Amino acid sequence: MAWFTVYVLAIFFSILLSWLFRVSRKRKPGEPPLVIGWIPFLGVALNYGRNPLAFLRLAQKKYGVIFTCKIAGKYITFITDPFSYSAVFRQGKILDFQKFAIGFSSKVFGHPDFTDPMYSSSYKDIHSIFRQTLQGPVLQQLTTSMMENTQIIMLRNNLSGWTKEGLQRFTIRIMFEAGYMTFFGREEQAIAEEDSAAKSLLMQKIIDDFLVFDKAFPEMAAGIPIHVLLRTFRAREALAEMLYHTCLKRNQHLSALIERRIHAFDQMSHIDELGKARANVSMLWASQANTLPAAFWSLYYMLRSPEALKAAQNEVDRMLRESDHKPVMAGSPLILSKEQLDGMSILGSIIEEALRLSSASIMIRVANDDFTLTLDSGMTANIRKGDYIALCPQMIHMDPEIYENPAEFKFDRYLDENGQKKTDFFKNGRKLKQFLIPFGSGASECPGRFFAMCEIKQFLTLVLWHYEMELEDVACAPLTTDSTRAGLGILPPKQDVQIRFRIRACTDGGETSH
Numbered sequence: 145m146a147w148f149t150v151y152v153l154a155i156f157f158s159i160l161l162s163w164l165f166r167v168s169r170k171r172k173p174g175e176p177p178l179v180i181g182w183i184p185f186l187g188v189a190l191n192y193g194r195n196p197l198a199f200l201r202l203a204q205k206k207y208g209v210i211f212t213c214k215i216a217g218k219y220i221t222f223i224t225d226p227f228s229y230s231a232v233f234r235q236g237k238i239l240d241f242q243k244f245a246i247g248f249s250s251k252v253f254g255h256p257d258f259t260d261p262m263y264s265s266s267y268k269d270i271h272s273i274f275r276q277t278l279q280g281p282v283l284q285q286l287t288t289s290m291m292e293n294t295q296i297i298m299l300r301n302n303l304s305g306w307t308k309e310g311l312q313r314f315t316i317r318i319m320f321e322a323g324y325m326t327f328f329g330r331e332e333q334a335i336a337e338e339d340s341a342a343k344s345l346l347m348q349k350i351i352d353d354f355l356v357f358d359k360a361f362p363e364m365a366a367g368i369p370i371h372v373l374l375r376t377f378r379a380r381e382a383l384a385e386m387l388y389h390t391c392l393k394r395n396q397h398l399s400a401l402i403e404r405r406i407h408a409f410d411q412m413s414h415i416d417e418l419g420k421a422r423a424n425v426s427m428l429w430a431s432q433a434n435t436l437p438a439a440f441w442s443l444y445y446m447l448r449s450p451e452a453l454k455a456a457q458n459e460v461d462r463m464l465r466e467s468d469h470k471p472v473m474a475g476s477p478l479i480l481s482k483e484q485l486d487g488m489s490i491l492g493s494i495i496e497e498a499l500r501l502s503s504a505s506i507m508i509r510v511a512n513d514d515f516t517l518t519l520d521s522g523m524t525a526n527i528r529k530g531d532y533i534a535l536c537p538q539m540i541h542m543d544p545e546i547y548e549n550p551a552e553f554k555f556d557r558y559l560d561e562n563g564q565k566k567t568d569f570f571k572n573g574r575k576l577k578q579f580l581i582p583f584g585s586g587a588s589e590c591p592g593r594f595f596a597m598c599e600i601k602q603f604l605t606l607v608l609w610h611y612e613m614e615l616e617d618v619a620c621a622p623l624t625t626d627s628t629r630a631g632l633g634i635l636p637p638k639q640d641v642q643i644r645f646r647i648r649a650c651t652d653g654g655e656t657s658h
């Protein structure tokens with residue numbers, strides 16, 4: 145319904161604009177083929193929006209590996225040759241990532257535009273906090289905290305017998321709260337029963353607000369101002385209310401990332417408390433929006449494939465046998481180090497395969513100036529100042545030349561013959577540098593990628609350790625992705641699927657009883 149309104153509004157505005165600007169862009173010599181469609185202003189937006197992957201494949205067949213499309217008033221040059229990705233990343237100076245990303249972020253989250261000269265030099269330091277607190281040795285601390293928090297939630301309710309729940313609901317309930325506590329801390333454990341009931345209700349409200357806000361992302365990406373989307377605006381403001389610095393400073397166990405951002409934003413001039421809280425909403429979104437569907441798909445595919453499930457169970461058993469902190473019985477908390485998680489290559493392959501099948505992000509850069517791009521083949525293309533360059537990794541992920549039967553889930557696709565991480569993938573007989581890009585690449589590569597892999601591995605391990613779990617209807621057709629979010633990261637499923645689970649029976653000496 146919302147999309148219908150968007151289309152009607154867009155068509156109305158396009159007709160209006162076509163009256164105002166009757167001239168259309170013409171392709172100049174040396175420029176990529178121009179695909180402008182027949183609808184003024186919108187260009188090929190509707191065709192592209194219906195099925196981006198199919199549209200790009202068709203355009204590639206027709207125009208070659210580089211072409212410029214007019215989409216909702218913007219000229220976007222798509223590069224579809226994976227060997228030319230590095231040619232784009234090499235142009236870091238002329239192809240800007242921050243301008244587009246921060247501009248979009250400030251519209252959606254309502255924080256100041258940090259590319260404004262008023263903020264830009266101090267924001268550079270804030271931006272560098274990502275790498276300093278999400279990567280390297282500090283990751284151990286974050287991983288330990290996530291392990292603890294996930295188990296607090298999993299073991300909180302005294303479940304007896306089988307419980308039924310939607311898998312997506314289950315994943316969001318556990319992963320959202322655990323991730324929220326890991327980054328933004330938690331108050332000391334509630335002692336009184338009613339206190340803890342009130343806290344559960346509050347967490348449910350935060351989850352609901354997050355989902356309402358997140359659901360409107362396609363509309364906001366299409367340019368609809370958040371003030372028009374009243375429910376979305378209210379949900380974002382309710383989230384910001386929880387993330388004021390005064391609230392966060394009361395919490396215990398804040399992550400280094402948030403602690404250092406609080407300090408840095410408090411030093412920044414020209415930003416008020418609401419602006420800081422809204423910047424925290426953007427961190428909350430970055431840490432959850434892709435992780436939740438990625439964790440869902442990883443667990444879904446693992447449960448759906450008997451071979452994947454068996455191999456994962458064996459890997460968890462082996463890891464626990466070798467662990468210094470062997471849990472004695474099911475239900476006792478599990479401690480796994482970051483190194484142990486890194487060593488779980490079967491879970492790694494299951495997650496990467498789930499990411500390959502569900503990731504639909506698009507990497508966008510804006511040209512600061514006119515320039516000539518040289519592709520891997522030596523072919524050149526003139527790009528105009530202000531145009532966008534877009535890379536769509538889904539074309540690589542679903543390319544049958546790179547991945548045999550690309551629509552199929554193969555749990556060991558990313559394992560070599562020695563059971564180690566496989567990195568040899570080829571196209572046209574050439575080894576690819578970029579064959580799996582769910583976390584982006586180059587300047588915009590996700591700084592949270594190592595933590596994301598760890599937390600999803602923890603989630604799968606803890607589900608296998610604490611629960612017996614099965615899909616209610618294994619025989620039904622596989623779930624499909626909701627492609628209305630194409631371009632925005634990991635796609636959620638079109639609908640939820642039922643599971644049943646119960647706390648696992650006692651075990652002897654850390655061996656799981658499957």
Ligand code: HEM
Pocket residue numbers: 245274278427430431432434435438505506507508582583584585587588589590591592593595596633634
């Ligand atoms: C499976 C989970 C995740 C996926 C697939 C993912 C994917 C991505 C992608 C594709 C981008 C780049 C967007 C672009 O090119 O415009 C990105 C950026 C980012 N991600 Fe992640 N992400 C995940 C989890 C996380 C987590 C757990 C965090 C933790 C805080 C995080 C923090 C960020 C941040 C801060 C940025 C912006 C980086 C910048 O501005 O330079 N992500 N993510």
